[in-house]
Amino acid sequence: MKLNEALIAKITAAKQEHLLRYFDTLPESEQASFAAQLADVDFDALPELVENYVLNRPHVAIPDDLGPAPYYPLTPRDEAQKKLYADAVKCGEELIRAGRVACLTVAGGQGTRLGFDGPKGTYPIGPVSGRSLFAYFAGGIRRTEEKYGVKIVWYLMTSQLNHAATVAFFQENHFFGLDADQVFFFTQGTMPAIGYDGKLLMNAKNSLALSPDGHGGTLLALRKSGALDRMKRDGVDTISYFQVDNPLVPVVDPKFIGLHHLTGAQMSAVMLAKTNAMEKLGNFCVTENRLQIIEYSDLPKELAEKTLPDGTLAFIAGSPAIHVIDRAFVEALTAGGKLQLPWHRADKKIPFLDEAGNFVAPTAPNGVKLESFIFDALPLAEKTMVLECDRAEVFAPTKNPTGVDSAESCRAMLMDRDRRRLAAAGVPVAADAQIEIAPALAVDAADVAELVKLRKITEIVSGAKVVIE
Numbered sequence: 001m002k003l004n005e006a007l008i009a010k011i012t013a014a015k016q017e018h019l020l021r022y023f024d025t026l027p028e029s030e031q032a033s034f035a036a037q038l039a040d041v042d043f044d045a046l047p048e049l050v051e052n053y054v055l056n057r058p059h060v061a062i063p064d065d066l067g068p069a070p071y072y073p074l075t076p077r078d079e080a081q082k083k084l085y086a087d088a089v090k091c092g093e094e095l096i097r098a099g100r101v102a103c104l105t106v107a108g109g110q111g112t113r114l115g116f117d118g119p120k121g122t123y124p125i126g127p128v129s130g131r132s133l134f135a136y137f138a139g140g141i142r143r144t145e146e147k148y149g150v151k152i153v154w155y156l157m158t159s160q161l162n163h164a165a166t167v168a169f170f171q172e173n174h175f176f177g178l179d180a181d182q183v184f185f186f187t188q189g190t191m192p193a194i195g196y197d198g199k200l201l202m203n204a205k206n207s208l209a210l211s212p213d214g215h216g217g218t219l220l221a222l223r224k225s226g227a228l229d230r231m232k233r234d235g236v237d238t239i240s241y242f243q244v245d246n247p248l249v250p251v252v253d254p255k256f257i258g259l260h261h262l263t264g265a266q267m268s269a270v271m272l273a274k275t276n277a278m279e280k281l282g283n284f285c286v287t288e289n290r291l292q293i294i295e296y297s298d299l300p301k302e303l304a305e306k307t308l309p310d311g312t313l314a315f316i317a318g319s320p321a322i323h324v325i326d327r328a329f330v331e332a333l334t335a336g337g338k339l340q341l342p343w344h345r346a347d348k349k350i351p352f353l354d355e356a357g358n359f360v361a362p363t364a365p366n367g368v369k370l371e372s373f374i375f376d377a378l379p380l381a382e383k384t385m386v387l388e389c390d391r392a393e394v395f396a397p398t399k400n401p402t403g404v405d406s407a408e409s410c411r412a413m414l415m416d417r418d419r420r421r422l423a424a425a426g427v428p429v430a431a432d433a434q435i436e437i438a439p440a441l442a443v444d445a446a447d448v449a450e451l452v453k454l455r456k457i458t459e460i461v462s463g464a465k466v467v468i469e
Contacts, residue, residue, distance in 0.1 A: 001031050003038070010043035015198075022205035022357070030206040037208050041192055041200075042338075050198040053345045054368045060298040068315050069284035069291055071271050071386035072259060084262070085255060092258030095238060097148045102236045103141060103251050104222075104325075106215050107134075107166065107244035108159030108188045115401055119162035121244045122169045125398055127411035128436040129467045133398065134169065136247035138176030139439030143447065144252045151182060152252065153234060155227050159188045159212050177440065186225030189213040193350045195367040201352040203359075209350055209367075215243070215321075216372030219330050220339040228334075231327050239330070241323040241374070248396035248413055249322055250443060256387055257324055265385040266329040267377055270322035272391045274313060277304045281318030282375060284386055290379040291386065293319050317386065319375060320395040333377060341377060343370040393417065421448035422460065430462035438469035 003023065011019060019038065023031060052058060076082035095101055109120045116123050124130040131139075141152050158166045167185055170176070175183055190210040192200045201209040213220075218241075222228050231237075238257060242249045250256075260268040269291075271284055282293035283304070296304075299315065306314040333340050347365040354360050378384055389395075396413035400406040418437045419429045425448050429435055442448045451457070451468065460466055 001028055001035070003035055007035075007039055007043075011038065014043040014046045016043065016046070016200055018199060018355075019202065019208070026206050034206045037210070040190075041208070046200075049343065049370065050194060053343055053370060054194050054196065054198055058345055060294075062294070062298075062300060062303070063287040066285050066287050066294070066303070069271075069286045069317055069386055071284065071317055071388050074388040074390060085259070088258030088262055089255045090258065091261055092254030092256070093148065095257055095261060096144065096152075096252055096254060097150055099150050099152075099235055101238045101240060101252055101257060102153045102155060102231055102234075103137070104155045104157070104218070104239050104241045105137060105244050106157050106188075106218055106241075108157060108162065108212055109244065110162060113400055114398065114407060119158070119166045119169065120398075121166060123398065123407070125247055125407060125410060125414075126436055126467075127415045128434050128465050129438075129469070131438075132169075132173075133244055133247050135173070135176050136439050137242075137244075137251055138178055139441075140251035140443050142177050142440045143443045147443070147447075151179075153182045153184055153230070153236070154178065155184045155186065155222070155231075155239075157186055157188050157218050157221060160190065160210075163187050184225075184227055184230065186221055186227055189217045189221050189224070191370045193348070193352075193367050193369050195350075195352070201350055201367055203351055204353060205357065209352055211348075211369045212371070214344070214371030214373055216339065216341045216374045216376060218374060219341075219377065220334050220337075222330055223334040223337065228327060228331055237327045239323075239325045239327060241325055243321050243397075245398045246320070246322075246395060247398070247410065248417065249394055256389075259387055260324040260385055263383065263385045265324075265383045266326045266381040268324040268385040268387065269375070269378065270320055270389045270394060271317040271386050272320050272389065272395055273316050274318040277301075277313055277315075279318060281320065283315045284317035284319060285315065287379075291381075291384040292379040293373075293375040317388070320391075320397075321375070322389075322394065323374070325377075329377075329381060333380065339372060340380065341372040343372055345369075346371060392420075418448075421445045422452065422457070425449040425452040427452055427457050427459060429460040430464065432462055433460045433464040433466065435460055435464070436467045438467065441469060 107121045111120045111123045121134040122132050125133050191213045193209040195201050203209040240252050280296050283299050285294050346369045348369050349362045350367045351361045396410040397405045398407050398410045402408045418435050422429050
Protein backbone atom coordinates (compact mmCIF):
# COMPACT_ATOMS: atom_id res chain seq x y z
CA MET A 1 0.00 0.00 0.00
CA LYS A 2 0.99 3.63 -0.39
CA LEU A 3 0.88 6.22 2.33
CA ASN A 4 -1.42 9.17 1.94
CA GLU A 5 0.52 12.00 0.26
CA ALA A 6 -0.82 14.56 2.72
CA LEU A 7 0.44 12.44 5.63
CA ILE A 8 3.88 12.11 4.03
CA ALA A 9 3.99 15.89 3.62
CA LYS A 10 3.18 16.39 7.31
CA ILE A 11 5.85 13.87 8.36
CA THR A 12 8.39 15.64 6.17
CA ALA A 13 7.44 19.10 7.42
CA ALA A 14 7.92 17.89 10.98
CA LYS A 15 11.39 16.54 10.05
CA GLN A 16 10.46 12.96 10.91
CA GLU A 17 11.26 11.28 7.58
CA HIS A 18 13.16 8.50 9.36
CA LEU A 19 9.80 6.99 10.29
CA LEU A 20 9.32 5.93 6.66
CA ARG A 21 12.71 4.20 6.39
CA TYR A 22 11.34 0.64 6.47
CA PHE A 23 7.77 1.21 5.33
CA ASP A 24 8.15 -0.24 1.83
CA THR A 25 9.79 -3.41 3.19
CA LEU A 26 6.87 -4.28 5.46
CA PRO A 27 4.13 -6.82 4.65
CA GLU A 28 0.92 -5.08 3.62
CA SER A 29 -0.86 -5.94 6.87
CA GLU A 30 1.94 -4.32 8.88
CA GLN A 31 1.95 -1.33 6.55
CA ALA A 32 -1.73 -0.79 7.28
CA SER A 33 -1.31 -0.89 11.07
CA PHE A 34 1.77 1.35 10.98
CA ALA A 35 0.00 3.81 8.68
CA ALA A 36 -2.85 3.99 11.20
CA GLN A 37 -0.33 4.74 13.97
CA LEU A 38 1.25 7.51 11.92
CA ALA A 39 -2.13 9.00 11.01
CA ASP A 40 -2.95 9.25 14.71
CA VAL A 41 0.07 11.50 15.40
CA ASP A 42 -0.50 15.25 15.34
CA PHE A 43 2.51 16.12 13.20
CA ASP A 44 1.32 19.72 12.87
CA ALA A 45 1.73 20.24 16.63
CA LEU A 46 4.88 18.12 16.95
CA PRO A 47 7.57 20.77 16.21
CA GLU A 48 6.22 23.01 18.99
CA LEU A 49 6.08 20.07 21.43
CA VAL A 50 9.66 19.12 20.59
CA GLU A 51 10.85 22.70 21.04
CA ASN A 52 9.03 23.32 24.32
CA TYR A 53 9.31 19.95 26.05
CA VAL A 54 12.29 18.08 24.58
CA LEU A 55 14.96 20.42 23.24
CA ASN A 56 14.16 22.76 26.12
CA ARG A 57 13.24 21.61 29.60
CA PRO A 58 9.97 23.23 30.74
CA HIS A 59 10.27 25.31 33.88
CA VAL A 60 7.51 25.34 36.48
CA ALA A 61 7.17 28.99 37.43
CA ILE A 62 5.72 29.71 40.87
CA PRO A 63 3.47 32.79 40.57
CA ASP A 64 4.07 35.66 43.00
CA ASP A 65 0.43 35.58 44.09
CA LEU A 66 0.34 31.83 44.77
CA GLY A 67 -1.69 31.09 47.87
CA PRO A 68 -3.42 28.16 49.58
CA ALA A 69 -6.73 27.18 48.01
CA PRO A 70 -9.95 27.70 49.97
CA TYR A 71 -11.95 24.58 50.75
CA TYR A 72 -15.07 23.39 52.47
CA PRO A 73 -13.91 21.84 55.77
CA LEU A 74 -14.66 18.33 56.96
CA THR A 75 -16.66 19.71 59.91
CA PRO A 76 -19.00 22.67 59.20
CA ARG A 77 -17.70 25.95 60.58
CA ASP A 78 -21.13 27.37 61.44
CA GLU A 79 -24.86 26.71 61.22
CA ALA A 80 -25.10 28.08 57.68
CA GLN A 81 -22.45 25.65 56.48
CA LYS A 82 -24.08 22.82 58.42
CA LYS A 83 -27.33 23.50 56.54
CA LEU A 84 -25.44 23.69 53.22
CA TYR A 85 -23.93 20.25 53.84
CA ALA A 86 -27.33 18.78 54.68
CA ASP A 87 -28.79 20.35 51.54
CA ALA A 88 -25.85 18.98 49.55
CA VAL A 89 -26.56 15.42 50.70
CA LYS A 90 -30.21 15.76 49.65
CA CYS A 91 -29.25 17.30 46.32
CA GLY A 92 -26.69 14.60 45.62
CA GLU A 93 -29.16 11.85 46.42
CA GLU A 94 -31.71 13.43 44.06
CA LEU A 95 -29.15 13.61 41.25
CA ILE A 96 -28.16 9.97 41.76
CA ARG A 97 -31.78 8.84 41.94
CA ALA A 98 -32.54 10.76 38.72
CA GLY A 99 -29.83 8.85 36.83
CA ARG A 100 -27.69 11.92 36.26
CA VAL A 101 -24.47 10.45 37.70
CA ALA A 102 -22.00 7.99 36.17
CA CYS A 103 -18.78 6.49 37.54
CA LEU A 104 -15.43 6.82 35.79
CA THR A 105 -12.37 4.78 36.78
CA VAL A 106 -8.87 5.20 35.39
CA ALA A 107 -7.56 1.63 35.15
CA GLY A 108 -4.83 1.60 32.53
CA GLY A 109 -1.99 0.46 34.79
CA GLN A 110 -0.41 -2.91 35.41
CA GLY A 111 0.38 -4.38 38.82
CA THR A 112 4.14 -4.38 38.18
CA ARG A 113 5.11 -2.38 41.28
CA LEU A 114 3.00 -4.78 43.34
CA GLY A 115 4.89 -7.75 41.94
CA PHE A 116 1.67 -8.76 40.19
CA ASP A 117 1.36 -9.90 36.58
CA GLY A 118 -1.89 -8.43 35.28
CA PRO A 119 -4.02 -5.29 35.15
CA LYS A 120 -3.86 -3.50 38.48
CA GLY A 121 -7.66 -3.64 38.84
CA THR A 122 -7.49 -7.44 38.97
CA TYR A 123 -5.18 -7.35 42.00
CA PRO A 124 -6.63 -9.24 45.04
CA ILE A 125 -6.95 -6.53 47.70
CA GLY A 126 -9.74 -7.89 49.94
CA PRO A 127 -8.14 -8.30 53.41
CA VAL A 128 -9.97 -11.57 54.10
CA SER A 129 -11.77 -12.51 50.88
CA GLY A 130 -9.04 -11.60 48.42
CA ARG A 131 -11.62 -9.89 46.21
CA SER A 132 -10.11 -7.72 43.48
CA LEU A 133 -9.98 -3.94 43.24
CA PHE A 134 -12.53 -4.12 40.42
CA ALA A 135 -14.82 -6.21 42.63
CA TYR A 136 -14.71 -3.54 45.34
CA PHE A 137 -15.87 -0.81 42.95
CA ALA A 138 -18.48 -3.02 41.30
CA GLY A 139 -19.90 -3.91 44.71
CA GLY A 140 -20.11 -0.23 45.65
CA ILE A 141 -21.94 0.53 42.43
CA ARG A 142 -24.39 -2.34 42.99
CA ARG A 143 -25.20 -1.18 46.52
CA THR A 144 -25.65 2.41 45.35
CA GLU A 145 -28.03 1.24 42.63
CA GLU A 146 -30.04 -0.74 45.17
CA LYS A 147 -30.11 2.18 47.57
CA TYR A 148 -31.38 4.73 45.05
CA GLY A 149 -33.34 2.55 42.63
CA VAL A 150 -31.24 3.50 39.61
CA LYS A 151 -28.90 1.96 37.07
CA ILE A 152 -25.40 3.48 37.10
CA VAL A 153 -23.13 3.13 34.08
CA TRP A 154 -19.49 2.51 34.91
CA TYR A 155 -17.00 4.00 32.43
CA LEU A 156 -13.71 2.15 32.73
CA MET A 157 -10.60 3.41 30.97
CA THR A 158 -8.04 0.73 30.13
CA SER A 159 -4.78 0.95 28.17
CA GLN A 160 -3.67 -0.81 25.01
CA LEU A 161 -1.53 -3.00 27.24
CA ASN A 162 -4.29 -4.28 29.53
CA HIS A 163 -7.56 -3.77 27.65
CA ALA A 164 -8.11 -7.36 26.49
CA ALA A 165 -7.11 -8.83 29.86
CA THR A 166 -9.41 -6.41 31.71
CA VAL A 167 -12.43 -7.21 29.55
CA ALA A 168 -11.74 -10.94 29.89
CA PHE A 169 -11.53 -10.60 33.69
CA PHE A 170 -14.95 -8.96 33.80
CA GLN A 171 -16.42 -11.64 31.55
CA GLU A 172 -14.93 -14.44 33.65
CA ASN A 173 -16.43 -12.86 36.77
CA HIS A 174 -19.84 -12.22 35.17
CA PHE A 175 -19.28 -8.46 35.53
CA PHE A 176 -19.44 -8.84 39.33
CA GLY A 177 -23.22 -8.85 39.29
CA LEU A 178 -23.57 -5.81 37.01
CA ASP A 179 -25.19 -5.99 33.59
CA ALA A 180 -22.65 -6.21 30.78
CA ASP A 181 -24.19 -3.22 29.03
CA GLN A 182 -23.60 -0.92 31.99
CA VAL A 183 -19.82 -1.33 31.93
CA PHE A 184 -18.38 0.83 29.16
CA PHE A 185 -14.76 -0.03 28.42
CA PHE A 186 -12.65 2.43 26.48
CA THR A 187 -8.93 2.68 25.81
CA GLN A 188 -6.55 5.43 26.85
CA GLY A 189 -4.80 7.37 24.12
CA THR A 190 -1.08 7.23 23.47
CA MET A 191 1.73 9.65 22.72
CA PRO A 192 4.88 8.84 20.75
CA ALA A 193 8.13 8.87 22.72
CA ILE A 194 10.66 11.45 21.55
CA GLY A 195 14.45 11.09 21.57
CA TYR A 196 16.59 13.87 22.96
CA ASP A 197 17.38 14.88 19.36
CA GLY A 198 13.70 15.64 18.74
CA LYS A 199 13.10 12.56 16.60
CA LEU A 200 10.21 10.19 17.31
CA LEU A 201 11.50 6.84 18.48
CA MET A 202 10.51 3.52 16.88
CA ASN A 203 10.46 0.26 18.80
CA ALA A 204 10.15 -1.87 15.67
CA LYS A 205 10.22 -1.41 11.91
CA ASN A 206 6.43 -1.35 11.97
CA SER A 207 5.75 0.60 15.13
CA LEU A 208 6.42 3.81 16.98
CA ALA A 209 7.54 3.72 20.60
CA LEU A 210 4.23 4.66 22.21
CA SER A 211 3.25 5.31 25.82
CA PRO A 212 -0.04 6.20 27.56
CA ASP A 213 -0.87 9.91 27.34
CA GLY A 214 -1.53 10.34 31.09
CA HIS A 215 -4.73 10.45 33.13
CA GLY A 216 -5.54 13.81 31.54
CA GLY A 217 -5.98 11.82 28.33
CA THR A 218 -9.04 10.27 29.93
CA LEU A 219 -11.01 13.33 28.89
CA LEU A 220 -10.16 13.07 25.19
CA ALA A 221 -10.62 9.30 25.25
CA LEU A 222 -14.15 9.84 26.58
CA ARG A 223 -14.95 11.83 23.45
CA LYS A 224 -13.19 9.57 20.94
CA SER A 225 -14.77 6.40 22.38
CA GLY A 226 -18.31 7.72 22.18
CA ALA A 227 -18.63 7.70 25.98
CA LEU A 228 -19.66 11.37 26.10
CA ASP A 229 -22.33 10.70 23.50
CA ARG A 230 -23.70 7.82 25.54
CA MET A 231 -23.72 9.94 28.71
CA LYS A 232 -25.70 12.61 26.90
CA ARG A 233 -28.21 10.06 25.57
CA ASP A 234 -28.59 8.59 29.07
CA GLY A 235 -29.15 12.01 30.67
CA VAL A 236 -25.89 11.84 32.63
CA ASP A 237 -24.34 15.24 33.30
CA THR A 238 -22.16 14.48 36.35
CA ILE A 239 -19.11 12.20 36.45
CA SER A 240 -17.69 10.64 39.64
CA TYR A 241 -13.98 10.16 38.88
CA PHE A 242 -11.54 7.96 40.84
CA GLN A 243 -8.46 5.84 40.24
CA VAL A 244 -8.27 2.07 40.26
CA ASP A 245 -5.73 1.73 43.08
CA ASN A 246 -7.97 3.22 45.82
CA PRO A 247 -10.69 0.76 46.97
CA LEU A 248 -11.59 2.93 49.97
CA VAL A 249 -13.04 5.67 47.77
CA PRO A 250 -16.86 6.08 47.75
CA VAL A 251 -17.78 5.33 44.14
CA VAL A 252 -20.60 7.86 44.41
CA ASP A 253 -20.60 10.38 47.28
CA PRO A 254 -23.96 12.23 47.63
CA LYS A 255 -22.51 15.08 49.69
CA PHE A 256 -19.60 15.68 47.30
CA ILE A 257 -21.84 15.50 44.23
CA GLY A 258 -24.49 17.71 45.81
CA LEU A 259 -22.02 20.37 46.91
CA HIS A 260 -20.49 20.36 43.43
CA HIS A 261 -23.93 21.01 41.99
CA LEU A 262 -25.10 23.60 44.53
CA THR A 263 -21.92 25.66 44.13
CA GLY A 264 -22.21 25.63 40.33
CA ALA A 265 -18.79 24.03 39.89
CA GLN A 266 -17.67 22.56 36.57
CA MET A 267 -14.98 20.46 38.24
CA SER A 268 -14.59 19.68 41.94
CA ALA A 269 -11.95 17.93 43.99
CA VAL A 270 -11.55 16.13 47.30
CA MET A 271 -8.77 17.38 49.54
CA LEU A 272 -7.01 15.63 52.41
CA ALA A 273 -5.14 17.42 55.19
CA LYS A 274 -1.49 16.59 54.53
CA THR A 275 0.28 14.55 57.20
CA ASN A 276 3.47 16.58 56.77
CA ALA A 277 4.83 19.42 54.66
CA MET A 278 6.55 17.14 52.16
CA GLU A 279 3.87 14.46 51.77
CA LYS A 280 3.74 13.23 48.19
CA LEU A 281 0.37 14.73 47.31
CA GLY A 282 -0.29 17.56 44.89
CA ASN A 283 -0.99 20.88 46.63
CA PHE A 284 -4.23 22.79 46.03
CA CYS A 285 -3.29 26.40 45.35
CA VAL A 286 -4.83 29.56 43.93
CA THR A 287 -3.31 32.03 41.50
CA GLU A 288 -5.18 34.80 39.68
CA ASN A 289 -8.34 33.50 41.36
CA ARG A 290 -7.96 30.13 39.63
CA LEU A 291 -7.60 26.79 41.38
CA GLN A 292 -4.63 24.69 40.40
CA ILE A 293 -2.51 21.87 41.74
CA ILE A 294 1.22 22.28 42.21
CA GLU A 295 3.01 18.94 42.42
CA TYR A 296 4.79 18.18 45.69
CA SER A 297 8.12 18.15 43.85
CA ASP A 298 7.53 21.65 42.41
CA LEU A 299 6.27 23.53 45.47
CA PRO A 300 9.23 25.43 47.01
CA LYS A 301 10.27 24.14 50.44
CA GLU A 302 9.63 27.50 52.09
CA LEU A 303 6.02 27.46 50.88
CA ALA A 304 5.50 23.77 51.70
CA GLU A 305 6.68 24.39 55.27
CA LYS A 306 4.89 27.74 55.74
CA THR A 307 2.57 27.70 58.75
CA LEU A 308 -0.40 29.69 60.01
CA PRO A 309 -0.47 31.38 63.44
CA ASP A 310 -2.01 28.23 64.96
CA GLY A 311 0.92 26.14 63.72
CA THR A 312 -0.94 24.26 60.95
CA LEU A 313 0.44 24.14 57.42
CA ALA A 314 -0.67 27.00 55.19
CA PHE A 315 -0.59 24.71 52.14
CA ILE A 316 -2.32 21.86 53.93
CA ALA A 317 -4.69 20.76 51.18
CA GLY A 318 -3.39 17.67 49.35
CA SER A 319 -4.99 15.97 46.36
CA PRO A 320 -5.89 12.23 46.35
CA ALA A 321 -7.15 12.47 42.72
CA ILE A 322 -10.87 12.19 43.48
CA HIS A 323 -13.07 14.46 41.38
CA VAL A 324 -16.57 15.29 40.24
CA ILE A 325 -16.64 16.64 36.68
CA ASP A 326 -19.46 18.03 34.55
CA ARG A 327 -19.92 16.24 31.24
CA ALA A 328 -20.39 19.60 29.50
CA PHE A 329 -17.01 20.76 30.79
CA VAL A 330 -15.31 17.67 29.30
CA GLU A 331 -17.08 18.35 26.01
CA ALA A 332 -15.72 21.91 25.97
CA LEU A 333 -12.16 20.83 26.81
CA THR A 334 -12.11 18.27 23.99
CA ALA A 335 -13.96 20.28 21.31
CA GLY A 336 -12.50 19.68 17.87
CA GLY A 337 -11.06 16.35 18.94
CA LYS A 338 -8.05 17.89 20.71
CA LEU A 339 -7.25 18.05 24.40
CA GLN A 340 -6.77 21.56 25.75
CA LEU A 341 -4.33 20.63 28.54
CA PRO A 342 -0.59 21.21 28.95
CA TRP A 343 1.93 18.37 28.78
CA HIS A 344 4.35 17.15 31.42
CA ARG A 345 7.81 15.83 30.59
CA ALA A 346 9.19 12.55 31.95
CA ASP A 347 12.74 11.49 31.10
CA LYS A 348 12.82 7.73 30.54
CA LYS A 349 14.90 4.82 29.31
CA ILE A 350 13.00 4.02 26.11
CA PRO A 351 13.86 0.90 24.04
CA PHE A 352 14.22 1.88 20.38
CA LEU A 353 15.37 0.91 16.90
CA ASP A 354 18.64 2.57 15.90
CA GLU A 355 19.57 3.83 12.43
CA ALA A 356 20.95 0.41 11.48
CA GLY A 357 17.68 -1.29 12.44
CA ASN A 358 19.06 -2.78 15.65
CA PHE A 359 16.92 -2.94 18.78
CA VAL A 360 18.54 -1.03 21.67
CA ALA A 361 17.64 -1.25 25.35
CA PRO A 362 19.26 1.86 26.87
CA THR A 363 20.76 1.84 30.35
CA ALA A 364 20.23 5.58 30.87
CA PRO A 365 17.41 7.97 29.93
CA ASN A 366 17.47 8.61 26.20
CA GLY A 367 14.21 10.36 25.56
CA VAL A 368 11.02 11.96 26.74
CA LYS A 369 7.52 10.68 27.35
CA LEU A 370 4.78 13.30 27.48
CA GLU A 371 1.76 12.98 29.75
CA SER A 372 -1.22 15.17 30.51
CA PHE A 373 -2.67 15.32 34.03
CA ILE A 374 -6.37 15.60 34.73
CA PHE A 375 -5.85 18.15 37.50
CA ASP A 376 -4.60 20.63 34.89
CA ALA A 377 -8.24 21.02 33.88
CA LEU A 378 -9.00 22.77 37.19
CA PRO A 379 -7.67 26.24 36.24
CA LEU A 380 -9.62 26.02 32.98
CA ALA A 381 -12.93 25.77 34.83
CA GLU A 382 -14.89 28.95 35.50
CA LYS A 383 -16.02 27.56 38.85
CA THR A 384 -14.42 24.91 41.05
CA MET A 385 -15.03 23.49 44.51
CA VAL A 386 -12.75 21.69 46.98
CA LEU A 387 -14.16 19.55 49.80
CA GLU A 388 -12.14 18.21 52.71
CA CYS A 389 -12.71 14.52 53.43
CA ASP A 390 -11.54 12.12 56.12
CA ARG A 391 -8.48 10.24 54.85
CA ALA A 392 -9.46 7.14 56.83
CA GLU A 393 -12.76 6.99 54.95
CA VAL A 394 -11.73 7.75 51.36
CA PHE A 395 -8.05 7.16 50.62
CA ALA A 396 -6.05 3.92 50.77
CA PRO A 397 -3.90 3.77 47.63
CA THR A 398 -2.37 0.45 46.57
CA LYS A 399 0.98 1.27 45.00
CA ASN A 400 3.60 -0.95 46.66
CA PRO A 401 3.58 -4.43 48.24
CA THR A 402 4.44 -3.16 51.73
CA GLY A 403 5.07 0.09 53.59
CA VAL A 404 3.45 3.45 52.85
CA ASP A 405 0.61 3.46 50.28
CA SER A 406 0.85 -0.30 49.90
CA ALA A 407 -1.38 -3.35 49.59
CA GLU A 408 -0.51 -4.02 53.23
CA SER A 409 -1.58 -0.57 54.46
CA CYS A 410 -4.65 -0.58 52.21
CA ARG A 411 -5.94 -3.86 53.62
CA ALA A 412 -5.41 -2.56 57.15
CA MET A 413 -7.37 0.61 56.34
CA LEU A 414 -10.22 -1.37 54.77
CA MET A 415 -10.49 -3.49 57.92
CA ASP A 416 -10.25 -0.43 60.18
CA ARG A 417 -13.08 1.25 58.26
CA ASP A 418 -15.29 -1.80 58.70
CA ARG A 419 -14.36 -2.05 62.40
CA ARG A 420 -15.38 1.58 62.97
CA ARG A 421 -18.71 1.07 61.25
CA LEU A 422 -19.47 -2.09 63.22
CA ALA A 423 -18.47 -0.41 66.49
CA ALA A 424 -20.73 2.55 65.68
CA ALA A 425 -23.55 0.03 65.20
CA GLY A 426 -22.88 -1.42 68.66
CA VAL A 427 -20.83 -4.46 67.60
CA PRO A 428 -17.54 -4.89 69.48
CA VAL A 429 -14.70 -6.16 67.28
CA ALA A 430 -11.65 -7.81 68.84
CA ALA A 431 -8.41 -6.00 68.04
CA ASP A 432 -6.88 -9.08 66.41
CA ALA A 433 -9.99 -10.06 64.43
CA GLN A 434 -9.86 -9.81 60.63
CA ILE A 435 -13.07 -8.38 59.26
CA GLU A 436 -14.34 -7.51 55.80
CA ILE A 437 -17.81 -6.31 54.82
CA ALA A 438 -18.70 -6.91 51.19
CA PRO A 439 -19.04 -3.55 49.39
CA ALA A 440 -22.23 -4.80 47.71
CA LEU A 441 -23.85 -4.81 51.18
CA ALA A 442 -22.69 -1.49 52.57
CA VAL A 443 -21.34 1.79 51.25
CA ASP A 444 -21.74 3.80 54.46
CA ALA A 445 -22.24 3.55 58.22
CA ALA A 446 -26.04 3.58 57.88
CA ASP A 447 -25.87 0.50 55.65
CA VAL A 448 -23.74 -1.32 58.23
CA ALA A 449 -26.16 -0.43 61.02
CA GLU A 450 -29.03 -1.94 59.01
CA LEU A 451 -26.92 -4.98 58.21
CA VAL A 452 -26.16 -5.55 61.90
CA LYS A 453 -29.89 -5.53 62.69
CA LEU A 454 -30.79 -7.77 59.77
CA ARG A 455 -28.05 -10.34 60.40
CA LYS A 456 -28.29 -10.03 64.20
CA ILE A 457 -24.54 -9.54 64.45
CA THR A 458 -23.54 -9.12 68.11
CA GLU A 459 -19.75 -9.54 68.32
CA ILE A 460 -16.60 -10.28 66.30
CA VAL A 461 -14.47 -12.40 68.61
CA SER A 462 -10.69 -12.64 69.02
CA GLY A 463 -8.93 -14.54 66.26
CA ALA A 464 -11.94 -14.44 63.93
CA LYS A 465 -11.55 -14.11 60.16
CA VAL A 466 -14.94 -12.91 58.96
CA VAL A 467 -16.31 -11.87 55.58
CA ILE A 468 -19.84 -10.50 55.84
CA GLU A 469 -21.46 -10.97 52.45
